[in-house]
Every structure is written in C-alpha cells, then in structure tokens.
Amino acid sequence: MESGPCSRPAEPRHCVSGRAGAGLAFPAFPLSAAGAEPGSRIGTVAAVLPAGGCGERMGVRTPKQFCRVLERPLISYTLQAMERVCWIKDIVVTVTGENMEAMRSIIQRYGHKRISLAEAGATRHRSIFNGLKALAEDQPGCELTRPEVVIIHDAVRPFVEEDILLRVVLAAKEHGAMISQIWLQNKLSSIPIEAAGAIRPLVSTVVSPSADGHLDHSLDRAKHRASEMPQAFHFDVIYEAYQKCSDFDLEFGTECLQLALKYCHRKAKLVEGTPDLWKVTYKQDLCAAEAMIKEKISQEICVVVNTKDEESVGHLLEEVLRNELNCIKVTSTVLDRTSGDIENFIDQCYSFICVNVVSSESRETRKLLSILEESSLPLLYPVVVVLVHCFDFTVVPLAQKMENLVWIRELAKEAKGRNVLLSGVLLNHSQDEQKLQESLVQSAAIIAALVKERNSALVGQLLVA
Numbered sequence: 112m113e114s115g116p117c118s119r120p121a122e123p124r125h126c127v128s129g130r131a132g133a134g135l136a137f138p139a140f141p142l143s144a145a146g147a148e149p150g151s152r153i154g155t156v157a158a159v160l161p162a163g164g165c166g167e168r169m170g171v172r173t174p175k176q177f178c179r180v181l182e183r184p185l186i187s188y189t190l191q192a193m194e195r196v197c198w199i200k201d202i203v204v205t206v207t208g209e210n211m212e213a214m215r216s217i218i219q220r221y222g223h224k225r226i227s228l229a230e231a232g233a234t235r236h237r238s239i240f241n242g243l244k245a246l247a248e249d250q251p252g253c254e255l256t257r258p259e260v261v262i263i264h265d266a267v268r269p270f271v272e273e274d275i276l277l278r279v280v281l282a283a284k285e286h287g288a289m290i291s292q293i294w295l296q297n298k299l300s301s302i303p304i305e306a307a308g309a310i311r312p313l314v315s316t317v318v319s320p321s322a323d324g325h326l327d328h329s330l331d332r333a334k335h336r337a338s339e340m341p342q343a344f345h346f347d348v349i350y351e352a353y354q355k356c357s358d359f360d361l362e363f364g365t366e367c368l369q370l371a372l373k374y375c376h377r378k379a380k381l382v383e384g385t386p387d388l389w390k391v392t393y394k395q396d397l398c399a400a401e402a403m404i405k406e407k408i409s410q411e412i413c414v415v416v417n418t419k420d421e422e423s424v425g426h427l428l429e430e431v432l433r434n435e436l437n438c439i440k441v442t443s444t445v446l447d448r449t450s451g452d453i454e455n456f457i458d459q460c461y462s463f464i465c466v467n468v469v470s471s472e473s474r475e476t477r478k479l480l481s482i483l484e485e486s487s488l489p490l491l492y493p494v495v496v497v498l499v500h501c502f503d504f505t506v507v508p509l510a511q512k513m514e515n516l517v518w519i520r521e522l523a524k525e526a527k528g529r530n531v532l533l534s535g536v537l538l539n540h541s542q543d544e545q546k547l548q549e550s551l552v553q554s555a556a557i558i559a560a561l562v563k564e565r566n567s568a569l570v571g572q573l574l575v576a
C-alpha cells in the first residue's frame with residue numbers, strides 16, 4: 112500500500128491502545144482553492160470502524176466482516192465507501208489480534224488508504240473505545256491526530272454515502288446543505304459539534320415480553336425509530352463518555368448515542384437515514400449485499416465496436432440494448448483507434464460488449480482484456496466481457512463457428528483468474544431483416560443476464576442468440 116497523502120508509512124500501523132493519552136494540539140490545515148486532497152488538508156474529521164466481532168448470528172466460521180461478497184471481503188466495501196469521502200482524514204479500524212494480519216493484507220491488496228489499525232475489545236463498545244484511544248493518544252510512530260469530530264460506523268454496514276456522513280457530522284446544528292470543503296472547515300471551527308446519529312423507521316413493532324414470556328406491552332411503532340449508523344460526535348464528548356462509561360455499559364451496551372446522553376448529557380440529533388444503511392448480520396444480509404453491489408455495477412454497458420459505421424451490426428446492437436435495457440446507460444467506443452478511448456470508460460463501467468464482426472481470431476479481445484487488466488477495475492469488482500460474433504447462420508454452420516471460437520474457453524479461464532468474466536454470444540447476422548432483429552433482441556437479453564448475474568459459472572461459454 113503506497114503512502115497516503117499524509118505521507119504515512121506504507122504499512123497500516125497497529126496503534127496499540129493503552130491509557131488515554133493527553134489530547135494532541137490539532138494542526139490547522141490550509142485549504143487549497145480546489146478543495147482538499149483526501150485527508151491532506153481538512154484534518155478535523157476521523158472515523159472509527161469497529162470490526163472486532165465474530166459474527167455469531169451469521170452462523171459461519173469466518174467473521175462476517177471478512178466474508179466475501181463477489182470474491183472481495185465485506186469490510187473492503189465499507190473502507191472504499193469511507194475513503195471516497197476526502198474530508199475524513201483518518202480511518203481507524205479495530206480488529207482482533209488474530210485478524211490483524213488478515214486486515215493488513217486486505218488493505219494492501221485493495222489499495223486502501225488512510226487506514227490505521229487498533230486492537231478490538233471483547234465487546235463492540237470496548238472496540239470503539241480502543242479506536243478512540245488510538246486517535247486521542249500521542250504515540251511515537253503513530254501519526255494519528257486528535258480530530259474535532261469522530262464518525263463511528265460499523266464495518267459491516269458497507270453502503271454508506273458521503274451525504275449521510277456529512278449530515279450526521281453537521282446535524283447537531285441543523286446544517287444539512289451540501290458544502291464546499293472550505294465551508295466545512297469554517298463551520299466545524301465555528302460550531303460546537305456534539306452528537307448525531309442516523310435513524311430508520313421500524314419495520315416490525317417492538318414489544319416488551321413479561322418474565323413468563325407473554326406480552327407485557329408493545330411500543331407505538333410510529334413513535335419509535337431504529338438507531339442505525341453512521342453516528343458523529345464531538346471527539347471530546349464521546350471520548351469523555353467512554354472514559355466515564357461503567358463496565359456494565361461497556362459490556363452490554365449497544366448504543367453510542369446513549370453513552371453521550373448518560374455520561375455527558377448530550378442529546379444527539381437524530382437524522383433520517385437511507386434504506387441501505389442496514390447492518391449485515393445474518394446470512395441473508397450477505398445475499399442482499401451481493402445483489403445490491405451487482406445492481407450498482409451493472410448500471411452501465413460499454414459496446415466496443417471496430418467501426419464507426421452507424422449501420423454496422425455493432426451499432427444496431429447498441430441501439431437494441433439501449434431500447435431493451437432502458438434503465439441501463441449504454442455507451443460505445445471504437446477499439447481500433449487508440450486504447451485511450453476505452454480507458455475513458457474504465458473508471459465507471461464494469462461491463463464491456465466486444466462486437467467482433469469480421470474475424471474469429473482473438474486479437475481484439477486480447478487487446479481489450481490487457482487494457483482492463485492494466486486498470487485497477489477488476490481488482491474491486493468482477494468485470495463482464497461479452498464477445499459478440501456476428502455472422503449469417505445460413506452461410507457459416509454454427510458447429511464450424513463454434514469450432515473456430517474454441518479459444519474463448521482457454522482465454523476465459525485465464526481472465527477469470529484476474530476477475531474478468533469472459534463469455535461469447537453468436538448473433539445471426541442474417542440477410543433476412545426479421546431474423547436479424549430477432550437475433551439482436553435475443554442477444555440483448557443474453558447480454559443483460561450475463562451483466563446482471565455476473566455468474567462465473569458461465570465464463571468461456573458460447574451462447575447462441
């Protein structure tokens with residue numbers, strides 16, 4: 112992992128938590144006119160991500176924060192979400208000693224930045240407390256600085272956006288508008304941030320059972336909310352609350368906002384959150400998380416053609432895809448110019464349809480695969496590449512064409528090892544207008560399924576439209 116913008120050491124540090132250190136003087140960070148580099152100039156917000164649990168309710172051996180979703184550990188998605196927010200300077204993740212190495216390799220493999228590690232505790236509150244100590248302490252070699260504001264967010268809540276993070280950070284004083292970096296710096300220096308947390312409507316009614324297991328009473332669902340994450344606190348408030356916290360609360364408590372209220376008499380501002388803030392707890396939550404990630408990365412398709420001719424079958428397929436998949440953005444590029452064209456799509460597209468009209472050889476496909484593999488695209492998400500071979504089925508027998516394309520199987524096997532899912536579609540480029548249209552529509556349906564499902568079992572397959 113290369114050094115982050117704060118010229119941190121390459122390896123994430125393991126800030127061993129200890130006694131609460133004296134608070135650090137917080138360095139002021141001048142802001143550039145273009146806004147802050149990630150974490151380099153606004154030094155007033157940090158995040159603590161408790162990730163020291165064992166995931167008992169998940170019912171599997173691997174702690175759920177390390178369970179894989181689309182071949183990538185769940186926690187990596189949460190880190191990516193937090194890293195996208197450039198005004199969060201430090202991200203402290205608390206993990207158990209036995210998982211420290213696993214966490215370090217995740218950070219290394221996925222290029223996560225601004226991450227520091229601290230030892231988890233026996234409970235979630237103790238883990239969070241250790242994360243706060245790491246931020247509060249003035250430790251040699253640990254370059255963390257005491258923030259003005261700290262966000263606390265469960266490492267198993269991967270779908271967190273900048274908007275809700277911003278809203279909880281500023282919610283204590285009713286400031287919800289989106290802001291410039293400079294506004295954030297000024298505002299944070301001019302208003303005392305205290306506490307805020309995301310909430311969601313209750314889905315089920317909350318009831319209180321009597322000692323003998325009968326209904327004692329139920330709560331009015333309309334008057335109650337579920338407390339979610341993220342939560343944000345003036346660092347000194349929540350740190351003081353944890354320092355005063357009883358062992359009972361550290362052991363059995365589940366609500367940070369309650370600690371701020373009970374020990375520092377701060378009533379947190381409650382902020383309406385979005386439906387995707389839920390916590391991955393049971394196995395079905397992992398399935399839901401995978402479905403949401405697939406949905407997110409299937410929103411754009413890039414059709415790679417080898418001619419600008421608008422009447423070409425590649426452009427006809429592009430039009431059909433646009434009409435058939437109207438909720439998906441369909442763009443196209445010509446590969447045989449410079450590869451720079453396709454690199455314009457690299458940072459937001461995870462689905463490429465390579466329309467190969469002329470030959471059955473693999474040159475263009477190999478060129479596309481090498482461009483993809485040189486990008487970091489397949490590192491974070493599985494990239495779908497569909498090769499569409501167009502030919503008149505009455506002129507070239509299907510069996511012969513499939514024989515000519517058997518190289519796709521070997522190529523797909525290599526590509527799968529680099530998280531690129533390669534398969535083929537045979538499109539009937541018939542002289543008969545109706546047959547051509549039917550094959551175009553069928554090709555679009557097959558492509559939609561391959562893009563949406565991203566099923567690695569289909570790599571190397573040739574599907575006939």
Ligand SMILES: Nc1ccn([C@@H]2O[C@H](COP(=O)(O)OP(=O)(O)OP(=O)(O)O)[C@@H](O)[C@H]2O)c(=O)n1
Nearest residue numbers: 161162163164165166167168233234235238266
């Ligand atoms: N001793 C603990 C327990 C939990 N957590 C973290 O707190 C978050 C929310 O807690 P929860 O969903 O309860 O996680 P687990 O305790 O792992 O789940 P379970 O209760 O099913 O064992 C998770 O990111 C979890 O890793 C933690 O840092 N330290």
Ligand SMILES: O=P(O)(O)OC[C@@H](O)[C@@H](O)[C@@H](O)CO
Nearest residue numbers: 235265338339340365366367
């Ligand atoms: O450790 P558990 O998963 O049981 O509890 C965590 C949740 O209580 C917590 O994340 C939110 O309710 C907000 O505090």
